[in-house]
Amino acid sequence: MEIALFQIDAFTGHAFGGNPAAVCPLPYFLQDDIMQAIARENNLSETAYVVPTAQGEADFDLRWFTPTVEVDLCGHATLAAAKVIFSHIRPDLEVIRFSTRSGLLTVTRDGDMLAMDFPMVTPQEVTPPESLTHAFDHPPDTVLAGLRDLLIVFPEQRVIETLAPDMAALCKAAPWGFICTAPGSDGETDFVTRCFYPNHGIHEDPVTGSAYCVAAPYWAARLGKRAMKARQLSARGGDLWLEVGSERLIIKGQALEVMRGSLMLPHIA
Template sequence: MRECALYQVDAFTSRPFRGNPAAVCPLTAFPDDALLQKIALENNLSETAFIVPSASDDADYELRWFTPTMEVQLCGHATLASAHVVFTHLHPEWEMVRFNTASGVLAVIRHGGRYEMDFPSLHPYPYDIPQGLGDAMGAEPMAVCKSDRADRDLMLVYEDAATVRALTPDSAALKAFAPFGFIATAPGEGDVDFVSRCFFPNHGIAEDPVTGSAHCVSAPYWAERLGKNTLYARQVSARGGDLWLTVKGDRVKIAGQAVEVMRGRLLLAG
C-alpha cells in the first residue's frame, strides 16, 4: 500500500468553507489516467489537481486537473490551490512556481497574502444567442459572447448583479447545449467591477463556486467595456469568492487568496 499526501484548499478566499474547494495531490509520477479519474471522483470536488516534479527547464511541476467526470484543459482555482500547497508545504522558500499544463506554462507568484497567476487572455466575441438558452438559464441574457478557443464557455451578459444572483438554471436543460459551460456575468456594485456565476453541467459540475479560468474570458470583456485594465471581481455563488485581475495584452493576471482546510493521506494499492 502506497501513501500520498492529499490537501484540500479553499481558493479565492481567506476564510475556511468559502471560495472554491480543490483537492491537491502531489505525486512522484502520474499513474494511469483511469486511476487519476477515480481519485477525482472519490474526492467529488469540482477539481482535483495532481502535481509531479517536472523534468523541463521551463517548469517546476507538471499539473493536471480532473473534475469528477473528466480531465480539463484549464483551471484557475485548483492552480491557485496547488501553488498554496507548494509554497506552504513543498517549497516555502520559493516566491514563484511554474506549472507545465495542457494550456502551457502557468506561473504563480506570491504577493503578500495573495497568489497571482499568469493566465492566457481569451478575448470574447459576439455569439448568436442559442434558442432556448434563456429559458434554461432562468433569464434571457442581453448578449452572449464566446472566445475563439473552441473548448471554452459561453459568456452570458446580464443587465445587473441582482439578475445573476437570482438565476435558477435547469442543469438538465443546459446539458443540451453541449459541450459548453456557462459564465453568467453583469456589472458589479460598489467597489466590485463585475460579478459572475458559472455553471458546468456538461463537466459534472452544476455550479462552480469560484472559477478562475472563466475570468480569462470575462476580464478582457469588462476591461474593454469599463475602460480599465485593473479590475476587482466577485463570484456571487453561495460560497462566494474574490478575484483581483489585471489584463495585459494576451495575458490575464488573476490574483486571490487561499486557505487550507484539510490534509490527509491517500492510500493506493501497489
C-alpha cells in the same frame, strides 16, 4: 500506495468559503483512470496532481480532473496547488512555473495573495443556441463565446443573484461552460459572475478562475479599466483581483489550507 492529500479553499481568506480543491503531490503521474477515480472519490469540482519536472523551463507538471473529466485549464486548483507547494514542498520559491495542457503557467507570491499569470481569450458575440433561451428566467443582454465557454451578460447584479438555470437545457445548449455575468452593484466590485458546468459534472462551480480569462477582457473593454475586482456569487462566494494585459491576465486571490491527510490505495505498489 499512500498519497498525500490536501484540501485548499481558493479565492477566499476564510475557511469554507471560495472553491475547495484537492491537491495530490506525486512522484509521477498515475494511470489516467486511477487519477479520475480519485477525483470522483474526492467529489470536488477539481482535483489537481503535481509532479516535479525532471528538466525544462517548468518546476512542476500540473493536471486537473473534475469528477468526470480531465480539463485543459483550471484557475482555483492551480491556486490551490501553488499554495501546497509554497507551504510544504518548495517554500524557498517565490515563483512556481507549471507545465500544463494550456502551456506554461506561473504563480507568484504577492503579499497575502497569490498571483497567477494565465492566457486570455477575447470573447466574440454569437447568436445564442435556441435551447439557451429556455434555460434562464431572464433574457440575457448579450451572449459571447470564448474558446470553450459562453459568456452570458445580464443587465444587473440582482439577476445574477437569483438565477436558477435549467441544467438540462444548458446541457443541450452547448458542451461548454456557462459564465453568467453582470455589473457589480456595491461600488467596489466591478463585475460579478456565477458559473455553470453541467456537462463537466459540476452544476454550479463555487469560484472559477479560468472563467475570468474570458470575462475579464470583456469587462476591461466595456468599463475602460485594466485593473478590476470581481466577485463570484455562489453560495460559498469568492473574490478575485484582475490585471488585464495585452495577451495575458493576472488573477490574484487568497488561498487557505483546511484539510491535510493521506489517501490509501492498497492495490497500487
